[in-house]
Amino acid sequence: MRLTNTIRKKIWLCVNVALIGFIVATGFALYSNHQIKIHLTHIRDLDFDLAIRSNELLNLFIRQKNFYKDSFLFGSQDSANKGNSLCKEIKSKINSITQLKRSFHSLPPDRIETLIGLENMYCDYIEHASKLYPLLAQGEDPGKHIEALQQLAAAQNEIHNNLEYFSKFYRLHFSNNVTYLMDMTKRNSGFLTVFFLTLLVVMLGVVNLAAKRTLIIPLAHIKDAVRAFGHGQRSFPELEVMDADDDIGELGTAIITMTKDLVSTTVSKAYVDSILRNMNDSLIVTSRDFHIRSVNRSTLELLGYGKEELIGRHINNVLKDFLCGEMKDEAFDNDEELSLHLCSNAEKTFVTRDGRNIPILLSISWLKDEENETHGLVYVAKDITDRKKAEQKLQQLALYDFLTGLPNRMTFTDRLEQTLKQAHREGHQAGLMFLDLDRFKDINDTLGHDSGDALLKKAANWLRGCVRESDTVARLGGDEFAIILDKLTEPEDAVNTAERILSAFTRPVIYKGNEIYSSPSIGIAFYPRDAGNTEALLKNADIAMYRVKQNGGNGYTFFS
Amino acid sequence: MAINKLKRHIIIFVMFVTLMPTGTAIADFAVIVNKDNPVVSMGKSDVKNIFLGKKTFWPDGSGIDVYLQRAGKAHRSFVLEILRKSPQQLSMYWKQALFSGTGIPPNQLQDDQSVIKAVADNAGAIGYIAPEHIDTTVKALELK
Numbered sequence: 001m002r003l004t005n006t007i008r009k010k011i012w013l014c015v016n017v018a019l020i021g022f023i024v025a026t027g028f029a030l031y032s033n034h035q036i037k038i039h040l041t042h043i044r045d046l047d048f049d050l051a052i053r054s055n056e057l058l059n060l061f062i063r064q065k066n067f068y069k070d071s072f073l074f075g076s077q078d079s080a081n082k083g084n085s086l087c088k089e090i091k092s093k094i095n096s097i098t099q100l101k102r103s104f105h106s107l108p109p110d111r112i113e114t115l116i117g118l119e120n121m122y123c124d125y126i127e128h129a130s131k132l133y134p135l136l137a138q139g140e141d142p143g144k145h146i147e148a149l150q151q152l153a154a155a156q157n158e159i160h161n162n163l164e165y166f167s168k169f170y171r172l173h174f175s176n177n178v179t180y181l182m183d184m185t186k187r188n189s190g191f192l193t194v195f196f197l198t199l200l201v202v203m204l205g206v207v208n209l210a211a212k213r214t215l216i217i218p219l220a221h222i223k224d225a226v227r228a229f230g231h232g233q234r235s236f237p238e239l240e241v242m243d244a245d246d247d248i249g250e251l252g253t254a255i256i257t258m259t260k261d262l263v264s265t266t267v268s269k270a271y272v273d274s275i276l277r278n279m280n281d282s283l284i285v286t287s288r289d290f291h292i293r294s295v296n297r298s299t300l301e302l303l304g305y306g307k308e309e310l311i312g313r314h315i316n317n318v319l320k321d322f323l324c325g326e327m328k329d330e331a332f333d334n335d336e337e338l339s340l341h342l343c344s345n346a347e348k349t350f351v352t353r354d355g356r357n358i359p360i361l362l363s364i365s366w367l368k369d370e371e372n373e374t375h376g377l378v379y380v381a382k383d384i385t386d387r388k389k390a391e392q393k394l395q396q397l398a399l400y401d402f403l404t405g406l407p408n409r410m411t412f413t414d415r416l417e418q419t420l421k422q423a424h425r426e427g428h429q430a431g432l433m434f435l436d437l438d439r440f441k442d443i444n445d446t447l448g449h450d451s452g453d454a455l456l457k458k459a460a461n462w463l464r465g466c467v468r469e470s471d472t473v474a475r476l477g478g479d480e481f482a483i484i485l486d487k488l489t490e491p492e493d494a495v496n497t498a499e500r501i502l503s504a505f506t507r508p509v510i511y512k513g514n515e516i517y518s519s520p521s522i523g524i525a526f527y528p529r530d531a532g533n534t535e536a537l538l539k540n541a542d543i544a545m546y547r548v549k550q551n552g553g554n555g556y557t558f559f560s
Numbered sequence: 561m562a563i564n565k566l567k568r569h570i571i572i573f574v575m576f577v578t579l580m581p582t583g584t585a586i587a588d589f590a591v592i593v594n595k596d597n598p599v600v601s602m603g604k605s606d607v608k609n610i611f612l613g614k615k616t617f618w619p620d621g622s623g624i625d626v627y628l629q630r631a632g633k634a635h636r637s638f639v640l641e642i643l644r645k646s647p648q649q650l651s652m653y654w655k656q657a658l659f660s661g662t663g664i665p666p667n668q669l670q671d672d673q674s675v676i677k678a679v680a681d682n683a684g685a686i687g688y689i690a691p692e693h694i695d696t697t698v699k700a701l702e703l704k
Contacts, residue, residue: 072659073652142655146664153661 007247010214014207021199028195032188036181043177046104050097051167051174057093058167060086065156068129071137080134087126094119118162125155218248225255232270234259282350282360284379285367288338290315290322293376302383304353315379320349320357335374342366342377350381359388401475403453404460412474412482416534419472419484420527431485431494434523434541435463435501438553440479447514452479454511455518462504466497481520482541491526491558498522498556505554519554521545530559588637590691592676592698594683601702607642610686612653613663618684626666627678627687634672634690642703 067083070076098115129152136142142149221238228236239256242249276283282299286292292310300307303318316322341364348362360381367376399411407415416432423430437459444452456479463473463481472484485494501520508515523545531537544559551557591607593599599618609615616624629635631647639647657663669675672689679685680697694700 069656069659073655142658143665146658149658150661150664153659157661 007215010210014210017206017210018203021203025192025196025199029188029192032184032192036185036188039177039181039184043174043181046100047170047174047177049100050170053093053097053100054163054167054170057090057097058163060090060093061160061163064090065160068133071133072142075137075139077134077137080137083133084130087130090122090126091119094122115166118159118166121155121162122159125152125159128152129156214246215248218242218246218252222248222252222255225252229255229259234263280382282379282381282383284315284318284381285376286315286379287376288374290377292318299381302352302358302381303350309353318350319362319379320351322348338374338377347384348381359384401460404457404475406460406464406481407472407474409474409476412472412476412484413534415472415474416484416537419486420534420537423487423527426487429488429490429529430527431488431491432525432527432537432541433483433485433494433498433501433556434525434538434545435481435483435520436545436549437479438519438521438549440518443516443518447511447516451511451514451516455509455516458509459505459518459520463501466500466504471497482538488526491524494524494526494558495556498524502554502556521548521553522556523548523559524556525559587641587691589634589641589688590694590700591638591642591686591688591703592679592694592700593686594679595697595699596683597699599701600699601704603704604642607701607703608644611643611666613657613666622684625678625682625685627675627685628666628668629672629675629688630668630670632671632690634688638688 064083064086067079067086071078071080071083094115098112098119101112101115128148132145132148132152136145221236221242225233225236225239236252236256236259239252242252276296279296280298282302283296284292284299285294292313292315295307295310299305300310303310305318310318344363345361346363348360350358350360352358361384362379362381365378365380366374367378368374399407401408419430437455440452440455443455456475459481460473460475463483467473467483467485470486472486474482474484476482483497485497488494501522505519508517510516523541523543525531525537525541525544527537530540540559544557548555548557591602597618598620606615610624611626611628613626618624628650636647639645639650643650645653654663654665658665667678669678669687672693675687675689676693676695676698679687691700
C-alpha cells in the first residue's frame with residue numbers, strides 16, 4: 001500500500017475509516033430525527049388542530065341541534081334563540097377549518113371541496129332552521145310544516161353524520177399519524193442499532209485487517225528474523241519482500257543491511273564454533289572459581305568423558321597437580337590472584353576418566369569480554385605423549401647401546417665416576433671388569449654381522465644375569481663390555497662374578513641353525529687399589545684384559 | 561345485596577299483580593279496521609308497534625294508515641293500556657320522531673265518528689274508538 005507508508009498514516013487510515021463510519025451513522029440519526037421533527041410539526045400545526053376543531057364543531061352542532069330540539073319539543077322560544085345564536089359560531093368554525101386546510105398545500109383539494117360543500121349545506125339548513133324552529137316554538141302547528149321538518153331533519157342528520165365523520169376522521173388521522181411516528185421512531189431506532197452494530201463489526205474487521213496487514217504481520221516477521229539472527233541465521237526472505245518505503249519495511253531493510261554488514265565484517269559464531277570443534281588441541285573454559293563451563297570435542301576425546309560429565313566439575317578433576325591457591329571466595333574476585341595461574345606452554349598432565357596420565361603442553365589465558373571484564377580462564381592443552389615418547393627414545397639412543405640396550409660408553413663413564421665418588425666418600429672398594437669376546441672378528445667375518453649381533457645380544461643378557469642389581473653392565477663398543485662392581489667388600493666377590501660369567505659363556509648361541517661358541521677375556525681392576533680415577537682404572541682393567549688375551553682368552557685376571 | 565334484590569323482586573311482583581288487567585273486564589276502547597280487512601285478531605304488541613309507527617304494513621303487504629284521536633276516554637285508555645304511555649308522552653314521541661326525521665306523526669282525528677268514517681273509507685286503516693260506538697261499517701279486532 002503506497003498510500004500508507006508511514007505508521008502515522010496507517011493509524012490515521014484506521015481512525016478515519018472508523019470516523020467516516022460514525023459520521024455516516026450520525027448523519028442517519030440526524031436525518032431520521034429531522035423527519036420525525038417534520039412529522040411532529042405537521043401533526044402539531046394541522047392534524048392536532050383539525051382533530052380539536054372538528055370535534056369542537058361537532059359539539060357545537062350537537063348543542064345547536066339540542067337547543068332546536070328543546071324548542072321544538074317543549075315550545076321554548078329561548079332555546080330556539082340560543083340555537084340561532086350558535087349559528088355564527090359554527091360557521092366561523094367551519095371557516096377556520098377550511099382556512100387551516102387551505103394553508104397546507106399538501107392536502108388534496110377535494111377534501112377542501114368536501115368541506116365547502118358541507119359549509120354550503122349547513123348554510124342552507126340553518127337558513128330554514130333558524131326561521132322554522134322559532135316559529136314552531138311560538139306554537140305554530142307542526143302538522144303544517146311536516147314536509148319542511150322532514151327536510152330539515154334529513155339535512156340535520158346528514159350534517160351531523162358528516163361532522164361526526166370529519167371529527168372521527170381527523171381524530172383517527174391524528175392518532176394514525178402519531179402511531180406512524182411512533183413506528184417510525186421505533187424503526188429508526190432498530191435500524192440505527194443494526195446500522196451501528198454492523199458498522200462496529202465492519203470497523204473491527206477493517207481495523208483488525210489493516211492493523212494485521214500493515215503492522216502486526218511485518219512486525220512478527222521482524223521479530224522472527226531478529227530471533228533467527230540470534231541463532232545464527234543470516235538470510236531473511238520475509239524481510240526481502242517488504243516495501244522499503246514503509247516505516248516497518250525500512251526496519252526490515254535495516255536488519256537485512258545490518259546482517260550483510262555483520263557477515264562481511266565479523267566472524268560468525270558458527271565459524272568460531274567450527275574452528276573450536278575441529279581444532280586438535282583441547283580447549284576448556286572455566287569460570288573464575290575453576291569450574292568447567294565448556295569444552296571442545298578434542299578435550300572429550302582425549303579425556304574420555306562425556307560433555308555432561310565434565311560441565312560443572314572442578315578443573316582439579318582433569319588437571320593433575322593444579323594448585324588453586326587459597327580457596328577463598330574473595331580470591332575469585334581478584335584478577336591478580338587469578339593471574340598467578342596464567343601460563344604458556346607449561347608441561348602439565350591431564351588425568352583421563354580411566355586414570356591414565358597424559359602429558360600436555362598447557363596454556364592458560366583470560367576469558368574476557370568487550371569491557372575487559374574477566375569471566376574466567378581459557379585452557380588450551382596440546383597432547384605431547386608422542387613427543388615424550390620420542391624424547392625418551394632419543395634419550396635411550398644417547399645413553400644406551402642400540403643393539404643390546406646396555407648403557408653406552410658415555411653413560412658408563414658417568415656411572416663409573418659416580419660410583420668412584422661414592423666409594424671414595426663412603427670408603428669402600430669398587431671393581432671394574434673389562435671384557436672382550438674372543439674370536440669375535442672371526443665370527444663376524446665367517447657367519448655374518450647378524451650372527452655377531454645375535455651373539456652380542458646374548459652376551460649382554462648373560463652378563464646382566466651374572467651381576468647384582470646394583471652393578472652396571474655396559475657396552476663400550478664392538479665386542480667390548482665393561483662391568484662396574486659397586487661396593488665390593490673384598491676382591492673375591494669379583495672372582496665369583498667372573499667365574500659365573502665364564503660358565504655362562506660355555507653355552508652356545510644358536511642362530512640360524514649355527515651353534516656359535518664364544519668365550520670372554522676379562523680384565524679386572526679395583527678402586528682405590530689399582531687406580532685413583534676413572535681413566536686410570538679403565539686403562540688398568542684394559543691392560544689386565546690384554547693379558548688374558550695373550551694367554552689365549554677365556555679367562556680372567558686381576559690387574560694386580 | 562341479596563336482600564335488596566329480594567326487595568326489588570317483591571316490589572315488581574306487587575306492581576305486576578296490581579297493574580294486571582283484571583281478566584276480560586270490558587275495555588274502554590276497541591281497535592277497529594276496515595270491514596274488508598282480512599285480519600280479525602292481533603297481538604297487543606303488534607298493535608303497539610303499529611300505533612308507534614314501527615310496523616307500517618299489513619301481512620298482505622299493503623300499507624297501514626294509522627288514525628289517532630286527539631283526546632277522549634277511549635284515546636286515553638288505549639294509549640295507556642296498549643302503548644303504555646301517557647297521551648303527553650305519545651305526543652312527545654311523535655314530535656321527537658318528526659324532529660329527528662324518523663317518522664311522520666299519524667293523522668289525529670277529533671272523535672270516534674271521524675275515526676269510524678276514516679277507517680270505513682280506507683282499506684288499510686286502523687284506529688280505536690269507544691266500544692259502544694262500533695257499528696257495522698268497521699270491524700273490531702280481537703286483541704290477544
